[in-house]
Amino acid sequence: MATTKFKLSFETEKPDIDLPLFQQSLPSSFQVYEEDGNVFVNIETPVDEDDNAKYLIDRELDRHFFLTCVKIRAEIIKKRFCCGLEMRYRIHGELPKDIKPQKWNYELPLQLRLWSMAVDLQNEFRLQILYYFHIIELAYPDNSSYPEYTDNTIPPHPLTECKFLRHLIAHAGDVSTKQLKLYCKYLNIPEKMYNVTDPKYQSILLGKIKLLEDQAKKAIAINL
Incomplete structure (x- = not known):
């Protein structure tokens, strides 16, 4: 069975969370567990490490936040990573040689x-x-x-x-x-x-x- 794993991170220090009750609130395809002091969620998905599963867990966490005011974020855990480098830059230009005072309008x-x-x-x-x-x-x-x-x-x-x-x-x-x-x-x-x-x-x-x-x-x- 294919699964996608997420690590849960908390906005502040991890509060006391009732994992059985949290599990009860989630679909049967979600499995919540704690490991080395961190909380993880495995989701049954059509393929392993399915990026589309982010939508499924995010909507559950949005519901949780609305009910409890506890902000939780989910980060997908992958064995393989594809990394893209994005670069932004601005080319500094010069003022036009024939520039004049601006005629302003509204x-x-x-x-x-x-x-x-x-x-x-x-x-x-x-x-x-x-x-x-x-x-x-x-x-x-x-x-x-x-x-x-x-x-x-x-x-x-x-x-x-x-x-x-x-x-x-x-x-x-x-x-x-x-x-x-x-x-x-x-x-x-x-x-x-x-x-x-x-x-x-x-x-x-x-x-x-x-x-x-x-x-x-x-x-x-x-x-x-």
Whole structure:
């Protein structure tokens, strides 16, 4: 039988936890045990070391936190690790030689502040999406700037796609509008607003950050 092993870590020093009662609260496919002073959970899964099991244990721990206020995190234990190196850098540029004093309006100071805030939110992609679209919306306030989406076999216009992404992040529940349903089909995701517990959904939206960043940069450039 395939299993996936998780180590439980506690926000503060490990509190007294009633392991039999904790086990009683969990599905029969979960086995809780203590070893060398640490608490582990084995979950029966279709394959060994199944990353998808993180969703199963996280929702149980979210329930536990709601009932007890004890914050517990689960870390998957693997015999083999794949490691990727991510590097972020900024290229420092120079001011344009022909730069002049800025002619300010209502939109530009707000756009620039939102840009600065969004760039600093590398680990909060949902807020990045909201901030980037706010920048775009200040430059394109009219609905006519967002072409209608009618064919899910092709990508939407970039501005329209940015609007769809903002809707998926900002709301919860079922998708009701026809255009947004088509966009969900295009992304091959359920007709639901963003599900924070679904790693596949999150991965798809993470891949769209660059689109919003590029469109926000263009929106700011209009006023510079």
